[in-house]
Amino acid sequence: MKTVLVTGAVRNTGLAIARRFAADGWGVALTSRDAAAAEATARALKAEFPQCEALGIGMDPAKVADIRAAFAAVRDRFGSLDAYVNNAANLGVGYSVLNSTEADWDAVMNANARAAFFGAQEAVKLMDQRNVANVGVLPITNANSQLHTGKLVTLETGNNGNWQHSSGSLVFISSCHAKKAMPARILYTASKAAVGGIVRSLAVELGPLGIRANAILAGAIRTDRWDGFSDEEIAKRRARWPIGRETTGDQIAAMCAFLCSDAAATITGAEIPVDSGIGVCLLANNPNWMESDPDNAKYLEATKNTKGTKE
Numbered sequence: 001m002k003t004v005l006v007t008g009a010v011r012n013t014g015l016a017i018a019r020r021f022a023a024d025g026w027g028v029a030l031t032s033r034d035a036a037a038a039e040a041t042a043r044a045l046k047a048e049f050p051q052c053e054a055l056g057i058g059m060d061p062a063k064v065a066d067i068r069a070a071f072a073a074v075r076d077r078f079g080s081l082d083a084y085v086n087n088a089a090n091l092g093v094g095y096s097v098l099n100s101t102e103a104d105w106d107a108v109m110n111a112n113a114r115a116a117f118f119g120a121q122e123a124v125k126l127m128d129q130r131n132v133a134n135v136g137v138l139p140i141t142n143a144n145s146q147l148h149t150g151k152l153v154t155l156e157t158g159n160n161g162n163w164q165h166s167s168g169s170l171v172f173i174s175s176c177h178a179k180k181a182m183p184a185r186i187l188y189t190a191s192k193a194a195v196g197g198i199v200r201s202l203a204v205e206l207g208p209l210g211i212r213a214n215a216i217l218a219g220a221i222r223t224d225r226w227d228g229f230s231d232e233e234i235a236k237r238r239a240r241w242p243i244g245r246e247t248t249g250d251q252i253a254a255m256c257a258f259l260c261s262d263a264a265a266t267i268t269g270a271e272i273p274v275d276s277g278i279g280v281c282l283l284a285n286n287p288n289w290m291e292s293d294p295d296n297a298k299y300l301e302a303t304k305n306t307k308g309t310k311e
């Protein structure tokens with residue numbers, strides 16, 4: 001049974017991703033800062049998809065010790081890992097250049113960028129323990145993965161004898177904010193841009209070991225935060241996006257499933273948009289676009305006064 005760890009997976013996009021892997025028969029470990037909620041979600045997955053194995057783990061992505069403990073729990077339960085989906089995030093709403101404190105920077109960057117890095121570090125150890133000892137100490141010298149020890153780790157040995165086979169996949173749920181900016185999201189934007197650098201570096205360092213790393217530039221996802229929107233508000237949102245409708249958690253999950261499949265065996269270091277086209281929408285580049293729309297003006301005013309994770 002293949003195994004995956006999905007962070008922040010008791011609601012919204014993370015839950016959709018966990019459900020997709022469970023439906024596909026994977027062993028699914030999932031995290032939440034609320035351990036009881038994670039355990040309840042794991043029980044619900046097992047009830048809905050009896051063929052899967054599910055494990056709920058309490059983990060705050062902003063704490064490296066929590067991350068390490070979560071992977072230890074995965075190792076104890078499943079022994080190894082095939083895929084890691086870094087989904088949990090501090091949405092960093094309301095942080096502007098002038099109102100952000102050092103503590104705000106740490107909160108957003110730790111939950112998003114630092115968690116991405118240390119999550120990947122732990123995931124890789126569980127994905128390929130045979131070769132991982134070489135990763136930290138030995139620079140890769142050429143495209144054939146000739147390592148400085150004099151030991152040759154070929155593409156064949158690094159990929160269990162078959163280079164078309166993916167031995168591990170790291171997927172980071174990033175954001176269209178990694179490439180574009182809007183007011184009062186500066187820390188979130190910085191953290192998601194950092195994820196892009198982490199992904200590219202992981203791709204280069206881990207490719208020879210058969211481990212791939214990619215980011216999904218998500219956007220316009222329907223979540224429980226939409227529950228309070230009127231039909232008119234939803235229609236206005238949709239009208240601003242090229243595709244004209246929101247992206248669902250299931251669509252993000254489908255991209256995760258693809259990136260963790262052998263069909264994606266040669267895709268690494270990519271940032272792939274799944275965002276209803278918002279990431280290429282020129283309207284979003286107009287610095288006045290928020291104020292020019294009465295709904296956005298309202299939203300912008302609210303974010304000035306309320307730092308947090310609610311959009």
Ligand SMILES: NC(=O)c1ccc[n+]([C@@H]2O[C@H](COP(=O)([O-])OP(=O)(O)OC[C@H]3O[C@@H](n4cnc5c(N)ncnc54)[C@H](OP(=O)(O)O)[C@@H]3O)[C@@H](O)[C@H]2O)c1
Pocket residue numbers: 007008009010011012013014031032033034037060061062086087088089090091111173174175176177217218219220221222223309
């Ligand atoms: N919604 C969108 O339109 C959108 C757009 C672009 C990118 N994304 C990205 O897609 C992913 C999922 O987004 P979503 O909207 O589905 O997210 P969400 O449900 O709001 O957040 C995902 C999980 O992250 C954890 N989390 C929230 N705030 C946190 C904090 N301050 N510190 C640490 N963990 C925190 C929560 O898990 P627990 O409370 O259970 O710990 C939460 O369930 C995120 O990486 C987000 O950046 C979303």
